[in-house]
């Protein structure tokens with residue numbers, strides 16, 4: 266094989282790699298779009314098709330995958346009303362001062 270051709274092929278490969286890299290999300294960018302991604306999923310939209318780079322990042326990055334799972338659980342809980350309203354939390358905080366003996370929580 267001609268050496269020039271080999272070099273040209275490598276150059277092309279390297280350029281492709283660089284281009285791919287340019288479009289990769291950082292963790293910060295990923296986190297910025299995570300809310301949109303979860304919204305799309307919960308709206309039964311093809312989130313992975315709308316935000317393919319985010320999807321790719323989630324596959325590759327365990328830290329962001331954790332963030333995604335936590336966010337998704339939170340949004341789902343809010344959606345079905347399992348999350349206590351803010352008023353309730355405030356009431357309980359005030360209530361705890363008087364009834365200190367209760368272990369509290371239902372875990």
Ligand SMILES: [Zn+2]
Pocket residue numbers: 291292295322326327328329
């Ligand atoms: Zn990440």
